[in-house]
Amino acid sequence: MAVTMNDVARAAGVSLKTVSNVLNDYEFIRPATKQRVQDAIAELGYEANLTARSLRSGKSKMLGLVLSDLSAPYYAELASRLMKAASRRGYRVLVEQSDAVADVELNALQGPFRQLTDGLLFTPLMIDADAIAARLGRKPLVLLGEHILDSRFDLVTMKNEEAAAALTARLLSGGRRRIAVIGAHSGESAGSAGLRLNGYRKALDQAGVPFDPALVAPCQWRRDNGAAAVAGLLEGGVEFDAVFGLNDALALGALHELLIRGVRVPREVAVAGFDDIDEARFASPSLTTVAPGMEEIAERSIGLLVDRIEGRETSGGGVQVEAGFLLQVRESAP
Amino acid sequence: MAVTMNDVARAAGVSLKTVSNVLNDYEFIRPATKQRVQDAIAELGYEANLTARSLRSGKSKMLGLVLSDLSAPYYAELASRLMKAASRRGYRVLVEQSDAVADVELNALQGPFRQLTDGLLFTPLMIDADAIAARLGRKPLVLLGEHILDSRFDLVTMKNEEAAAALTARLLSGGRRRIAVIGAHSGESAGSAGLRLNGYRKALDQAGVPFDPALVAPCQWRRDNGAAAVAGLLEGGVEFDAVFGLNDALALGALHELLIRGVRVPREVAVAGFDDIDEARFASPSLTTVAPGMEEIAERSIGLLVDRIEGRETSGGGVQVEAGFLLQVRESAP
DNA sequence: CTGAAAGCGCTTACAG
DNA sequence: CTGAAAGCGCTTACAG
Numbered sequence: 001m002a003v004t005m006n007d008v009a010r011a012a013g014v015s016l017k018t019v020s021n022v023l024n025d026y027e028f029i030r031p032a033t034k035q036r037v038q039d040a041i042a043e044l045g046y047e048a049n050l051t052a053r054s055l056r057s058g059k060s061k062m063l064g065l066v067l068s069d070l071s072a073p074y075y076a077e078l079a080s081r082l083m084k085a086a087s088r089r090g091y092r093v094l095v096e097q098s099d100a101v102a103d104v105e106l107n108a109l110q111g112p113f114r115q116l117t118d119g120l121l122f123t124p125l126m127i128d129a130d131a132i133a134a135r136l137g138r139k140p141l142v143l144l145g146e147h148i149l150d151s152r153f154d155l156v157t158m159k160n161e162e163a164a165a166a167l168t169a170r171l172l173s174g175g176r177r178r179i180a181v182i183g184a185h186s187g188e189s190a191g192s193a194g195l196r197l198n199g200y201r202k203a204l205d206q207a208g209v210p211f212d213p214a215l216v217a218p219c220q221w222r223r224d225n226g227a228a229a230v231a232g233l234l235e236g237g238v239e240f241d242a243v244f245g246l247n248d249a250l251a252l253g254a255l256h257e258l259l260i261r262g263v264r265v266p267r268e269v270a271v272a273g274f275d276d277i278d279e280a281r282f283a284s285p286s287l288t289t290v291a292p293g294m295e296e297i298a299e300r301s302i303g304l305l306v307d308r309i310e311g312r313e314t315s316g317g318g319v320q321v322e323a324g325f326l327l328q329v330r331e332s333a334p
Numbered sequence: 335m336a337v338t339m340n341d342v343a344r345a346a347g348v349s350l351k352t353v354s355n356v357l358n359d360y361e362f363i364r365p366a367t368k369q370r371v372q373d374a375i376a377e378l379g380y381e382a383n384l385t386a387r388s389l390r391s392g393k394s395k396m397l398g399l400v401l402s403d404l405s406a407p408y409y410a411e412l413a414s415r416l417m418k419a420a421s422r423r424g425y426r427v428l429v430e431q432s433d434a435v436a437d438v439e440l441n442a443l444q445g446p447f448r449q450l451t452d453g454l455l456f457t458p459l460m461i462d463a464d465a466i467a468a469r470l471g472r473k474p475l476v477l478l479g480e481h482i483l484d485s486r487f488d489l490v491t492m493k494n495e496e497a498a499a500a501l502t503a504r505l506l507s508g509g510r511r512r513i514a515v516i517g518a519h520s521g522e523s524a525g526s527a528g529l530r531l532n533g534y535r536k537a538l539d540q541a542g543v544p545f546d547p548a549l550v551a552p553c554q555w556r557r558d559n560g561a562a563a564v565a566g567l568l569e570g571g572v573e574f575d576a577v578f579g580l581n582d583a584l585a586l587g588a589l590h591e592l593l594i595r596g597v598r599v600p601r602e603v604a605v606a607g608f609d610d611i612d613e614a615r616f617a618s619p620s621l622t623t624v625a626p627g628m629e630e631i632a633e634r635s636i637g638l639l640v641d642r643i644e645g646r647e648t649s650g651g652g653v654q655v656e657a658g659f660l661l662q663v664r665e666s667a668p
Numbered sequence: 669c670t671g672a673a674a675g676c677g678c679t680t681a682c683a684g
Numbered sequence: 685c686t687g688a689a690a691g692c693g694c695t696t697a698c699a700g
Contacts, residue, residue, distance in 0.1 A: 002677095004676095004677060004678085005677065005678065006677080014686075014687090015686065015687045015688075016677095016678085016679090016687085016688090017679085017680090017686065017687060017688085018685090018686060018687080020678075020679060020680090021685090021686080023678095024679085026685095028685055028686095029685070029686085030685065030686090033685080033686080047445070047446065047449065048446075048677090048678080049389075049449070049676085049677050049678065050446055050449060050450055050678095051385060051388045051389045051394065051449075051450070051676085051677080051678090052389050052676070052677035052678035052679090052692090053677080053678055053679075054385045054678090054692095055383075055385045055386050055389050055676090055677080055678070055679095055692050055693070055694085056677080056678045056679045056680075056691080056692050057678080057679060057680085057692085058679095058692080060385065069414060070404070070410055070413055070414040070417065071410050071411040071413075071414035071415075071612075073407065073410070073613075076404055076405050076407070076410030077405045079404055079405075080403060080404040080405035080431065081405075083404065083429065083431060084431070092428060092430075092447075092450075093429075094426060094428055095417065095427075095429065096426075097414065097417060097418070111381070112381065112382075112384055113426075115381065115383070115384060115385075116384055116385070116426075222612075223612060223613070223615075223616045224616075227616065252613075252616055253616055255616075255618065256615075256616040256617070256618055256620070259618045260618075278405070278556075278557060279407075279557070279586075279613055281557075281590075282557045282558075282561065282586055282587055282589075282590040283590070283617070283618070284589065284590055284593045284594075284617070284618050286590070336693095338692095338693060338694085339693065339694065340693080340694095348670075348671090349670065349671045349672075350671085350672090350693095350694085350695090351670065351671060351672085351695090351696090352669090352670060352671080354694075354695060354696090355669090355670080357694095358695085360669095362669055362670095363669070363670090364669065364670090367669080367670085382693090382694080383692085383693050383694065384694095385692085385693080385694090386676090386692070386693035386694035386695090387693080387694055387695075388676095388694090389676050389677070389678085389692090389693080389694070389695095390675080390676050390693080390694045390695045390696075391676085391694080391695060391696090392676080392695095669700105670699100670700090671698105671699085671700085672698095672699090673696105673697100673698090673699105674695105674696085674697090674698100675694100675695095675696090676693105676694090676695085676696100677692105678691100678692090679690105679691095679692085680689105680690085680691090680692100681689100681690090681691105682687105682688095682689090682690100683686100683687085683688090683689105684685105684686090684687085
């Protein structure tokens with residue numbers, strides 16, 4: 001049905017191998033031969049069968065990306081950039097949504113998803129380092145955005161703790177003393193939530209402000225969780241003069257709930273988030289947040305993964321990359 | 335290296351074909367044989383090589399999704415739902431971002447991307463029906479979200495025109511007479527922008543309100559475009575008492591710009607959008623918009639595409655599905 | 669109900 | 685610089 005390499009070889013009067021050589025940019029081909037093959041390819045409209053190539057070569061030119069939910073704005077923006085960075089290097093990205101379910105994360109590490117891809121970009125939420133190590137296999141794996149302190153793994157992350165501390169310090173220096181934190185994850189074995197909470201506590205310590213567990217609201221990381229958390233604090237009679245949402249979606253949900261209830265932001269309560277998603281700039285009031293170097297994260301993680309796959313990065317232990325961050329001070333916490 | 339079907343066959347003392355039969359749920363296998371094969375599979379930890387299966391069967395169990403930009407919130411939410419709907423049916427989704435570039439759209443229809451997938455979900459932005467028809471091929475194609483009036487294609491869309499008219503009518507009945515429209519696309523050959531603009535004009539006609547081209551701002555569909563469009567109108571001295579963003583991102587950008595400039599919403603200017611992305615609910619003021627039945631669109635489009643692939647849908651012409659819509663009236667345009 | 673053989677379309681040693 | 689052959693791991697007719 002479709003045109004095959006055999007058809008091209010016949011049309012060009014050469015063998016299969018020669019066609020293959022031309023397709024794979026083998027150096028030593030006589031120019032005239034190469035031209036004949038290229039003409040035949042153009043004339044017949046030949047396109048390489050990628051599945052056959054994969055089967056034989058063992059490389060699919062696809063990368064796997066495991067994250068909890070593509071509709072979360074941070075992941076949507078990150079995935080978009082990762083796909084572009086991969087595309088520049090000749091790779092496609094296949095996305096798997098884990099919904100923060102441990103079994104899905106485990107299966108992504110060793111099941112068909114792994115098999116289809118040459119390497120994995122993985123955001124572990126529910127499983128720990130040992131679970132990952134037990135399923136490493138021989139294909140490259142780069143951990144993303146989380147901070148598993150384990151030199152066995154390649155890791156591209158952000159300065160979760162320092163950035164959260166810097167943001168908290170900023171709130172403190174603005175005179176806030178009772179800073180509610182929403183989005184803590186007590187059940188999470190490896191994640192940004194814990195690190196960001198650490199940063200918050202360190203900044204409090206530094207300023208000599210006592211830590212009050214009543215100000216910590218555990219919840220998931222969506223807008224509605226943020227709104228509900230703030231509602232819970234207000235209805236529980238907890239007093240606070242600032243809210244630190246551990247990501248922007250939470251902070252934006254919190255902001256919404258505060259405004260609905262007539263709480264003035266930032267006059268009565270300041271609000272800050274983490275991620276600097278595009279939405280943060282356009283909120284009203286615009287959201288103070290941490291810009292975690294998303295482009296750098298995308299570029300470095302794809303670069304590292306592809307370098308591993310193609311053998312340019314061969315260090316034995318894990319390569320650890322930490323992207324820089326920037327405080328984006330806006331209206332919600334000036 | 336990896337365990338193959340041959341290893342399983344040997345371990346179970348049967349032929350390759352028998353293992354294949356078990357894997358593919360062939361009915362007529364002696365229970366004892368089946369059990370022996372399953373035991374061998376479990377013992378050896380065998381996993382089918384999907385690439386080999388694809389090469390031989392011609393099916394990859396992957397669907398292609400072509401859209402302009404995964405970081406746009408509407409597409410992010412839609413893609414997430416599409417992937418879940420596909421997953422329920424045993425398919426994965428491979429995403430291609432076109433960035434609204436015609437060449438990318440054309441290549442997605444016939445290049446390697448098409449080859450890797452069993453069927454395509456396609457949002458044409460820059461190319462027209464004839465360009466698509468010329469590249470149809472034999473694999474199923476379902477057009478998504480756009481309204482190419484051509485009975486050759488399967489199409490899952492929304493009531494763009496009616497919904498835009500209903501929203502405009504609502505603004506008119508609230509006493510608004512100078513409704514700015516932002517996000518018109520004059521260069522787009524097939525798209526929602528034109529239909530939504532039509533709906534707007536029909537509602538104006540219906541109400542006997544004259545159409546003023548000065549109120550129409552052409553721009554792309556991101557938040558920053560919405561903000562810039564409103565800034566342009568205000569600085570151009572165009573008077574208006576409402577803004578209809580042709581999607582939510584635009585409307586939210588416009589809302590932001592209005593508030594920055596001290597324009598009261600909705601008192602002085604009402605704002606409405608289209609899409610009902612999650613963000614719309616949490617904006618301040620919350621955004622009045624059209625909910626275009628996203629879950630229905632995701633479910634029906636994946637269902638139709640998979641039915642075509644698996645031969646359950648065999649109608650010659652295109653199947654046309656139009657999802658229902660709902661007006662979400664919120665604070666920005668009560 | 670099960671087996672032996674062919675073949676999907678490539679790449680990869682191996683020769684020459 | 686190029687060719688002939690083998691084989692990646694499956695599924696698919698074809699027999700029996």
